[in-house]
Amino acid sequence: MKIEGSKDGLLHLGLNQDHSCFACGTERGVRVFNCDPVKQLQSHDFQKGVGHVEMLFRCCYLALVGGGTTPAWDGNSVVVWEDQIHQTVCKITVAKPVLGVRLKRDRIVVVTEHELLVYTLQRSPSLLLCYSTAPNPRALAELCSTSSLLCFPSLDKGQVSLVYIGEDTVQHQMRMIPAHDGAIRALSLNMQGTMLATASERGTLIRVFDITTCLLLYELRRGTNKATIHCISFSRRSNFLAVTSDSKTLHIFSLEGKRESRSVSKFALPSALPSLCCFGTEERTVIVIGQSGMYTKLRWNDKGEMYKEEQTKFLLMTETDD
DSSP: OBOOSOTTOEEEEEEOTTSSEEEEEESSEEEEEETTTTEEEEEEEOSSBEEEEEEOTTSSEEEEEEOSSSBSSOTTEEEEEETTTTEEEEEEEOSSOOOEEEEOSSEEEEEOSSEEEEEEOSSSOOEEEEEEOSOOTTOOOEEOSSSOEEEEEOSSTTEEEEEEOSTTGGGOOOEEEEOOSSOEEEEEEOTTSSEEEEEESSOSEEEEEETTTOOEEEEEEOOSSOOOEEEEEEOTTSSEEEEEETTSEEEEEESSSOSEEEOSEEEEOSOOSOEEEEEOSSTTEEEEEETTSEEEEEEEOTTOOEEEEEEEEGGGOOTTOO
């Protein structure tokens, strides 16, 4: 998630594939935190800006893109940094500014405003595939961590493309999901790669689709007023869905009930600024990580009542903090 106008020098916030960690790109480098419990794990002071950080689970590789007032690298390049040796192990340079990156153990997907470029993840990356997209300034793309499924906005407004990018790619045809009438604003795959959640620019409905059949499973109403969706996140067992938006509200939806439903719990957030959300390691806990630098852990009960369990300014933490 790109950050603009942060007073703390924050440029990017992103979760890793299993939501066990989150990473920050700042005007000085990179910081990586454990999600639950929250703790700073590592930091890299490049003394220059990093505008995008993509983790590969909890391993030593980070995909980095320069950003901020003094970028660490050219904006058309992605570098893969190996933490164990504190060096760049490979670099990819493309024709257009890089807006986002997605990683798998054998693939790296580079996102520009109108294209997705798929490379092998090795010391000398090779370009394998290239897909055209609708204008994609938010770098929307989902790469499944348990398969080779890649999801991204189609050229046609409101549609999502599904394609497999593994070694047997030639055996798979691209499929389309007609998700919304308006342009796609948010995408999220569950960890098993079986369900896709989408939201349009209107932000009133969240739709959940079956990946195998491309059929609609759930239509979840966030509200009736237009809102900008910041983050959609599945729980680890895919039985709940969390959503944050500029309506200053966190919504929790159940994926075990009827097809059309409203949230089972919600919580008023202190700010409309962009925020990430993910589920905690315990049942019925959810975490919100905000552009303000605030980490908040919440818990809800069977009645739908949600209360704050922990809150801390993660940008003030160091690696020595317990």
